[in-house]
Amino acid sequence: MSYIRRNMVAFVALFIAIISFGGTAAYAANTIRSSDIVDGQVKNQDLADNAVGTKKIQDGSVLGADIKDNSLGGADIKESTLGEVPNAARVAGLSGAVLRHTADTQVNETDRCIQPGLWEACSDFSLTVPAGHAYNVTVISSVTANPGATSGEIAFCPATGGPTCINPYPEVVTLPANSYTNASTSNSVVLGPGRYDLTTAVKDLAPLLATVFANTATTISYYDTQVTLNGH
Secondary structure (H helix, E strand, O other): OOOHOOOHHHHHHHHHHHHHHHHHOOOOOOHHHHHHHHOOOOOOOOOOOOOOOOOOOOOOOOOOHHHHOOOOOHHHHHHHHHHOOOOOEEOEEEEEEHHHHEEEEEEEEEEHHHEEEEEEEEEEEEEEOOOOOOOEEEEEEEEOOOOOOOOEEEEEEEOOOOOOEEEOOOOEEHHHHOOOOOEEEEEEEEEEEEEEEEEEEEEEOOOOOOOOOOOEEHHHHHHHEEHEEEOO
């Protein structure tokens, strides 16, 4: 018993040491450093929400090896740090203007567009192609007509100013008596710099019934090719 009393202090110190090493070691505030942590042992559950930032991580950028693949969502990415998608201004070597289509339609009553036996322009457009450009233009022509009590024929075509058919062979449609007949056709042309009238050329081969239900429509669809002028 006297031996225990003489060595009581040593026993207490040993007891404290056993508790410290056998349990969880205590650290003073602000003394844990990277060297105190076993590599790879900090887990996802140990991190607070929104706790990971880019401060002091390789020039302000999070290392890809430290992030689980395909784990970041849009809210976690600063858009201003993203570079331009390679060749985004061009698709297959062509500028975005090549893929930008413009379309419009004009409509008039068919009987108001024509004079019997003459080619007339109906539902026309004015299109200007700027210098250094070329437009690929498609002209779609649709005609509805009613000849009244007597059957007849009507000729029409997509056309440029004059009118002059883009395709030298116009469509000729038979019009049964007392009925509405609809027909359509289209042609395409590449136009260089300049101003152009685009229209549907119509030639009535027989008198037509005047009616708001019989119309001629011209639709143009075009895009800037630039291909024929600068070789892209």
